[in-house]
Amino acid sequence: MREVPDYWRIADDVIADVRAKRLKAGDKLPSIAELRQKYEVSHGTVQMSYARLEALRIIRRQQGKGVFVNDPKLWMREP
Template sequence: MPTQPDYVRISNAFAAAITDGRLKPGDKLPTIAEMTERYSVGATTIKMVLLRLEARRLVRRHQGKGTFVEPREKWLLPEDDDEPSIEI
């Protein structure tokens, strides 16, 4: 059983994918609906994931268009160094 809440684990995994270059600036993230299905969590959990990523300036949400990875120069340092336990 995971020791961290789902929204922390998922946001850490996305943050790692962004900072290590698997997701590049300008890349579009999956929709909320796609992520809820992929990670078997509710929409509220995914919204919390996106809020965490936005707070770290790793992504920017554009209403009606999607969520996109921001350029490296806008990023804030990660909140923690925990290794993600899920695959993006």
């Protein structure tokens, strides 16, 4: 069995938190430095996670303000 890359695991954790409503639309995500420390990964790994989440429309970046959760209606399908 292949191991899941760290950037994918971080992104999946964010998605799980949104689905479980621990994160809601408009919530600010932790900084790159905070996630680096939490997951013990490099800056680039966190950047890749955020890039993946942004491509999936789960988050949006606001320069100088941070990274925020998009409204799940934009990307989440009903079960």
